[in-house]
Amino acid sequence: MRIVCPFCGERELGEFTYLGDAKPVRPEAGASEDEVFDYVYLRDNVAGETSEYWYHGGGCRTWLKVTRNTLTHEISSVEPAAGAGAAKVGA
Amino acid sequence: MAEFSWAPRSSLEKALVAGAHGTRGIEAGISLTEIRNFDLIQVMARRGQAAELAKVAKARFGVAAPNAPKAIQTSDATLIWSGPDQFFVLSKGGKHTMQTLATSLSGPASLSDQSHARVLISISDAKARAMLAKLSSIDLHPDAFAVGAAAATSMDHTSVTLWRGGDRDGLAVFNLLVFATFAESLWHMILDSAAEYGVDIGHSKEF
Numbered sequence: 001m002r003i004v005c006p007f008c009g010e011r012e013l014g015e016f017t018y019l020g021d022a023k024p025v026r027p028e029a030g031a032s033e034d035e036v037f038d039y040v041y042l043r044d045n046v047a048g049e050t051s052e053y054w055y056h057g058g059g060c061r062t063w064l065k066v067t068r069n070t071l072t073h074e075i076s077s078v079e080p081a082a083g084a085g086a087a088k089v090g091a
Numbered sequence: 092m093a094e095f096s097w098a099p100r101s102s103l104e105k106a107l108v109a110g111a112h113g114t115r116g117i118e119a120g121i122s123l124t125e126i127r128n129f130d131l132i133q134v135m136a137r138r139g140q141a142a143e144l145a146k147v148a149k150a151r152f153g154v155a156a157p158n159a160p161k162a163i164q165t166s167d168a169t170l171i172w173s174g175p176d177q178f179f180v181l182s183k184g185g186k187h188t189m190q191t192l193a194t195s196l197s198g199p200a201s202l203s204d205q206s207h208a209r210v211l212i213s214i215s216d217a218k219a220r221a222m223l224a225k226l227s228s229i230d231l232h233p234d235a236f237a238v239g240a241a242a243a244t245s246m247d248h249t250s251v252t253l254w255r256g257g258d259r260d261g262l263a264v265f266n267l268l269v270f271a272t273f274a275e276s277l278w279h280m281i282l283d284s285a286a287e288y289g290v291d292i293g294h295s296k297e298f
C-alpha cells in the first residue's frame with residue numbers, strides 16, 4: 001500500500017504510522033459518561049470506506065486524513081488534518 | 092567547580108575512516124564525504140504566519156524560500172524544504188545563525204538551531220544512484236529528481252532530508268541530513284550498500 005502525501009507525493013507505507021478512526025469527535029466538557037465512553041472506547045468495524053488518521057513521521061511529519069476502503073485498501077482521498085501545514089488548512 | 096570544554100565533534104568521528112573502502116582494484120564508484128562545521132537553522136512558520144514568513148524570508152535571502160520539496164541556492168546559503176511551512180537554512184562561516192536570523196525571521200517563525208543535531212553526508216560519483224536505490228524508495232532518476240529536488244523521507248527506517256546539489260564533473264551529487272544520533276547506524280548501512288562499487292571516503296569543511 002502507498003499513500004500520496006499532499007506535501008511529499010507518493011510514498012511507501014513504511015513512512016507512515018496509523019493512528020485510527022478520524023470520525024470520533026471529542027465531546028464537550030460536561031458530556032455524559034455514555035458519550036465519553038463512546039468517544040474513548042467504541043469504534044465501528046467498517047467493511048467499506050473509512051476515514052482515518054495517518055502520520056507521515058518518516059517524511060514531512062504531517063498528520064493526514066485518509067479515506068480508505070477496508071475491503072480493497074483503495075485510497076480515495078488524502079488531505080492534511082486540521083492544523084497541519086498552516087498554509088494549506090484554515091489554521 | 093569543574094571546568095568544561097565544549098568542543099563540537101562529529102557523530103561520525105569514530106565511524107568515518109578516510110580512504111578506500113569496499114571493492115579494490117577498480118575506480119571508486121562512490122564518493123562519500125561528511126561535511127563538518129556547518130550552520131543549520133530550522134525555520135518553522137508560526138500558526139497562520141506562513142505568508143508573512145514567506146515575505147520576510149524573501150527579503151532576508153533575496154530569493155523565495157521553498158514551499159514545496161526543493162532546495163534553493165542563495166548567494167551564501169541553501170534553503171531546504173523540510174515540511175509544510177518550514178525549511179532549513181544551511182550555511183557556513185556564521186552568516187546565518189540563530190543570532191543573525193532572529194532579527195528578521197523570529198516574528199512569523201520559530202527558529203531552532205540544528206547545527207550539531209544533524210550530520211551532513213555528500214554522496215556522489217558514477218554509482219551514487221545505484222547505491223541509493225538500495226536504501227531509498229524515492230525515484231532518483233534525473234527526470235524525476237533534478238538538481239534542486241528535495242525530499243523528507245526515510246532510509247533504513249531513519250528519517251532523513253535528501254536533496255540534489257549542483258552536479259560535480261557532470262555527475263549528480265546527493266546531500267543527506269540525518270539526525271546525529273542515527274548517523275552512525277545509517278553510515279554503516281551506506282558503507283555496506285556502497286562496498287561493491289568501491290568507495291572513496293573523506294570529510295571536508297567545504298560544501
Ligand SMILES: [Zn+2]
Pocket residue numbers: 005006007008009056059060061062
Ligand atoms: Zn509528507
